[in-house]
Amino acid sequence: MKYNSLNLELLKELQSMLAVPIKYDEETLERYSRDETAELKAVKPEVVVFPVSTEEVSDVMRFANRHLIPVTPRGAGTGLSGGAVPAFHGIVMSLEKMNRILEFDAANMMITVEPGVITGEIQKLADRHGLVYGGDPCSSESSSIGGNIAENAGGNKVMKYGPTGYHVYGLEVVLPSGEVTRLGGKMIKDVSGLDLIHLIVGSEGTLGIATRITLRLLPKPKYSVALLIPFPDIDTAIAAVPKLMTGSGVVPTSLEFMDASSIKAVCSFLNMEFPYADAGAHLIVEVEGSSKDSVFDDYVKLGESAIEAGGLEAFVADNRNTREKLWKARKSIAEALASISPVHCMEDVSVPMASIPELIKFSEEIARERGLEMIAFGHAGDGNVHVSFIKGDMPEERWNEALPLALEELYAKTTGLGGCISGEHGIGLKRKKYLASITDRAQLDLIRGIKRAFDPSYILNPGKIVDL
Amino acid sequence: MKYNSLNLELLKELQSMLAVPIKYDEETLERYSRDETAELKAVKPEVVVFPVSTEEVSDVMRFANRHLIPVTPRGAGTGLSGGAVPAFHGIVMSLEKMNRILEFDAANMMITVEPGVITGEIQKLADRHGLVYGGDPCSSESSSIGGNIAENAGGNKVMKYGPTGYHVYGLEVVLPSGEVTRLGGKMIKDVSGLDLIHLIVGSEGTLGIATRITLRLLPKPKYSVALLIPFPDIDTAIAAVPKLMTGSGVVPTSLEFMDASSIKAVCSFLNMEFPYADAGAHLIVEVEGSSKDSVFDDYVKLGESAIEAGGLEAFVADNRNTREKLWKARKSIAEALASISPVHCMEDVSVPMASIPELIKFSEEIARERGLEMIAFGHAGDGNVHVSFIKGDMPEERWNEALPLALEELYAKTTGLGGCISGEHGIGLKRKKYLASITDRAQLDLIRGIKRAFDPSYILNPGKIVDL
Numbered sequence: 009m010k011y012n013s014l015n016l017e018l019l020k021e022l023q024s025m026l027a028v029p030i031k032y033d034e035e036t037l038e039r040y041s042r043d044e045t046a047e048l049k050a051v052k053p054e055v056v057v058f059p060v061s062t063e064e065v066s067d068v069m070r071f072a073n074r075h076l077i078p079v080t081p082r083g084a085g086t087g088l089s090g091g092a093v094p095a096f097h098g099i100v101m102s103l104e105k106m107n108r109i110l111e112f113d114a115a116n117m118m119i120t121v122e123p124g125v126i127t128g129e130i131q132k133l134a135d136r137h138g139l140v141y142g143g144d145p146c147s148s149e150s151s152s153i154g155g156n157i158a159e160n161a162g163g164n165k166v167m168k169y170g171p172t173g174y175h176v177y178g179l180e181v182v183l184p185s186g187e188v189t190r191l192g193g194k195m196i197k198d199v200s201g202l203d204l205i206h207l208i209v210g211s212e213g214t215l216g217i218a219t220r221i222t223l224r225l226l227p228k229p230k231y232s233v234a235l236l237i238p239f240p241d242i243d244t245a246i247a248a249v250p251k252l253m254t255g256s257g258v259v260p261t262s263l264e265f266m267d268a269s270s271i272k273a274v275c276s277f278l279n280m281e282f283p284y285a286d287a288g289a290h291l292i293v294e295v296e297g298s299s300k301d302s303v304f305d306d307y308v309k310l311g312e313s314a315i316e317a318g319g320l321e322a323f324v325a326d327n328r329n330t331r332e333k334l335w336k337a338r339k340s341i342a343e344a345l346a347s348i349s350p351v352h353c354m355e356d357v358s359v360p361m362a363s364i365p366e367l368i369k370f371s372e373e374i375a376r377e378r379g380l381e382m383i384a385f386g387h388a389g390d391g392n393v394h395v396s397f398i399k400g401d402m403p404e405e406r407w408n409e410a411l412p413l414a415l416e417e418l419y420a421k422t423t424g425l426g427g428c429i430s431g432e433h434g435i436g437l438k439r440k441k442y443l444a445s446i447t448d449r450a451q452l453d454l455i456r457g458i459k460r461a462f463d464p465s466y467i468l469n470p471g472k473i474v475d476l
Numbered sequence: 477m478k479y480n481s482l483n484l485e486l487l488k489e490l491q492s493m494l495a496v497p498i499k500y501d502e503e504t505l506e507r508y509s510r511d512e513t514a515e516l517k518a519v520k521p522e523v524v525v526f527p528v529s530t531e532e533v534s535d536v537m538r539f540a541n542r543h544l545i546p547v548t549p550r551g552a553g554t555g556l557s558g559g560a561v562p563a564f565h566g567i568v569m570s571l572e573k574m575n576r577i578l579e580f581d582a583a584n585m586m587i588t589v590e591p592g593v594i595t596g597e598i599q600k601l602a603d604r605h606g607l608v609y610g611g612d613p614c615s616s617e618s619s620s621i622g623g624n625i626a627e628n629a630g631g632n633k634v635m636k637y638g639p640t641g642y643h644v645y646g647l648e649v650v651l652p653s654g655e656v657t658r659l660g661g662k663m664i665k666d667v668s669g670l671d672l673i674h675l676i677v678g679s680e681g682t683l684g685i686a687t688r689i690t691l692r693l694l695p696k697p698k699y700s701v702a703l704l705i706p707f708p709d710i711d712t713a714i715a716a717v718p719k720l721m722t723g724s725g726v727v728p729t730s731l732e733f734m735d736a737s738s739i740k741a742v743c744s745f746l747n748m749e750f751p752y753a754d755a756g757a758h759l760i761v762e763v764e765g766s767s768k769d770s771v772f773d774d775y776v777k778l779g780e781s782a783i784e785a786g787g788l789e790a791f792v793a794d795n796r797n798t799r800e801k802l803w804k805a806r807k808s809i810a811e812a813l814a815s816i817s818p819v820h821c822m823e824d825v826s827v828p829m830a831s832i833p834e835l836i837k838f839s840e841e842i843a844r845e846r847g848l849e850m851i852a853f854g855h856a857g858d859g860n861v862h863v864s865f866i867k868g869d870m871p872e873e874r875w876n877e878a879l880p881l882a883l884e885e886l887y888a889k890t891t892g893l894g895g896c897i898s899g900e901h902g903i904g905l906k907r908k909k910y911l912a913s914i915t916d917r918a919q920l921d922l923i924r925g926i927k928r929a930f931d932p933s934y935i936l937n938p939g940k941i942v943d944l
Binding site for chain 1: 581582583584585586605606607627628630634635638639641642651653655656657658659660661662663664665666667668669670671672674675677678679694695696697698715718721722723724725726727765766767769770773774777826827828829830855857858859860894895896897898899900901902903907911915916918919921922923924925926928929930941942
């Protein structure tokens with residue numbers, strides 16, 4: 009693909025259509041050339057723009073089409089696969105200034121926002137109205153809803169609420185051509201035409217730019233309790249997952265696991281004690297309900313089912329303090345990882361739940377063979393595992409050699425188990441070459457055909473998911 | 477579009493690749509030229525084929541491509557928009573012989589089936605294992621899972637469980653070219669590439685034919701209770717919907733409404749009494765839970781919130797007998813409608829929940845102006861309303877004139893309220909011309925571009941959703 013560069017004249021033209029000053033100083037370009045994917049090589053844009061309206065987004069896309077200049081849309085830059093990192097220089101379009109909550113509609117239990125709104129703000133606003141926004145990526149305090157939609161972000165509550173896409177009912181989208189279209193709305197059911205909303209959700213900003221987003225809110229469960237359940241080993245822990253659900257008849261809100269190394273890492277990082285710290289694995293199970301009694305009923309049943317299925321104990325965190333402490337341990341693993349070794353590689357492979365133990369054992373073998381350290385934690389209830397390889401004090405050259413081989417083996421195993429290479433972080437730049445090698449030709453052709461239908465000039469976030 | 481006809485030689489070639497005899501006797505062609513859309517003009521196929529395997533489906537598609545012959549895939553033929561009714565003769569491909577349950581996987585809480593399996597069978601099998609399949613169209617006893625997927629069927633439990641698509645995690649799909657591709661699997665989270673599964677779900681068999689379907693099952697709630705709540709008028713009833721959810725913190729499994737005319741029709745049809753039969757509207761609220769006590773807690777809260785919001789009374793159906801009686805009333809409305817007037821038109825327009833009263837009042841006005849009778853009932857919790865126009869003893873000529881005008885006005889109003897013209901029945905043949913008139917050009921172009929990427933020869937279910 010041959011794109012044009014932005015000369016001074018073009019920069020002037022670009023500025024003339026935008027209220028907020030464009031930026032192309034070195035520091036800005038540097039900052040907007042990365043997301044939070046530690047091990048990704050940065051590619052600098054030529055300019056960063058900050059549209060404040062749908063019209064401005066549309067104008068930039070028309071400009072980009074006219075001059076054949078690539079545009080990389082960007083939310084809060086917290087991505088973990090390089091989806092918002094340019095592959096071809098050009099324009100980075102930051103949606104951070106489009107951060108207004110446009111409407112809170114209590115009668116329809118819907119909220120309409122701009123893409124730059126931080127997800128945690130939506131959660132808090134819903135909460136104040138006795139409602140809940142079910143999307144809850146671990147990064148909700150820093151990531152934006154537009155980015156969540158681009159990557160179809162997951163998180164800890166997917167078991168009960170589904171991924172980000174399940175909450176999206178209306179989208180205003182600026183297409184690569186600059187045309188604006190409106191999809192869905194505040195109705196819950198819509199089978200009028202093809203489901204373009206859920207095609208755009210998770211497309212990593214390659215098919216269009218969401219400029220108005222309508223999300224469904226649900227009644228807020230009034231009580232919640234978390235259980236911590238140590239198990240002798242990871243096999244027993246994972247085999248317990250379906251049993252404790254069918255045994256109790258309860259859909260937990262969260263069902264997370266941490267292996268022994270994760271517990272060790274986080275205890276040392278937070279300087280905290282953990283009961284049964286030497287257990288092979290821990291499950292955290294959160295359950296919500298509309299009354300104290302019903303939640304009590306549910307967690308007793310879950311706890312009993314867990315013990316029956318080989319759990320060593322069931323610790324109950326039934327007040328805010330103990331619950332937050334428990335979740336702090338789970339949510340600090342990524343930070344603990346960074347403190348052990350700034351250079352590491354956190355994956356988010358996704359497999360059928362029952363295959364988690366086999367996946368983890370295989371990953372441990374890979375790590376051993378390649379001289380890497382590793383830990384594993386994640387979302388037991390949905391099969392999404394954060395296998396994380398750690399560089400530690402391995403020489404950089406050896407790490408650079410060992411990691412790609414380890415990843416290739418991990419992805420091959422994941423695919424062999426009937427899983428996929430990313431459950432919630434996306435393909436982005438990081439996994440593009442792997443996606444091509446494990447996806448059949450017919451499917452790649454369909455993806456390319458769809459991309460062509462949306463973006464014939466291949467200017468919107470080119471270089472992601474597939475090449476044309 | 478110019479397609480070829482099937483001469484005897486081609487019929488022989490077709491038969492040679494299929495185990496089950498193809499059929500082209502008049503009676504069969506007649507039967508396979510309709511679904512359950514009463515008012516649709518039948519278009520006869522030239523032949524009906526009954527593949528028994530993915531390979532056979534693929535062979536038929538290659539044959540169709542080779543000879544440029546349209547193929548209309550078909551499930552159980554219970555559709556309500558003509559999605560399985562051929563627009564261009566050719567081949568009807570009935571999936572009814574592919575009706576095996578392929579695997580029940582308790583450890584992953586997933587079931588894999590062929591498309592011809594009747595949905596109710598899946599529900600029953602899940603139930604026997606302490607699990608629930610959340611898809612529940614009113615036609616579950618007669619419709620097939622393949623058809624449910626083609627139309628993204630809704631039903632009474634969408635509030636809690638979402639539409640059919642929310643349960644689909646893996647699909648083996650025969651593409652129009654005859655190529656076979658496998659999408660997703662038994663993992664819950666998947667952001668590896670574009671979400672082709674949910675593009676195919678609801679595409680009315682225009683993008684591919686699902687030949688293996690993997691569905692997620694959930695823990696079965698052990699108890700359920702239904703409430704019947706009469707309201708003085710439809711405004712108060714609908715305004716109560718969000719209030720009773722936020723007031724109680726409970727997500728009901730179902731939240732249905734029936735207007736006064738619906739109640740009258742069904743009482744007369746079933747020869748039953750209904751409390752507050754002269755009330756302006758009734759809500760039926762169903763709530764499920766894991767224990768008797770928790771369900772009791774929830775329905776007391778819901779009932780109290782309903783009374784606070786203007787409900788006249790809250791009747792509790794807490795045993796199987798009373799619950800089934802209540803649901804029988806709701807589920808018999810369509811039959812009651814047919815008994816009043818075999819010629820009628822049941823719509824499934826979908827609007828933001830709070831706009832239901834305005835939609836119904838407008839529909840009553842349309843009906844009055846055009847001399848039609850009408851009733852309205854449906855899914856209050858998700859805004860999906862079965863406005864139904866009734867011919868009664870109106871002369872056929874006048875009905876044929878009045879109905880299209882009434883529909884046009886209804887669809888325009890629905891769109892004006894931010895809704896869509898079909899929430900669960902689909903576009904099919906019935907609503908194609910309307911879809912084109914209310915969808916913006918950019919969106920129609922995208923839909924056409926996607927169709928082209930999947931089906932460049934335009935042979936799979938042509939004439940549905942959009943023309944090329």
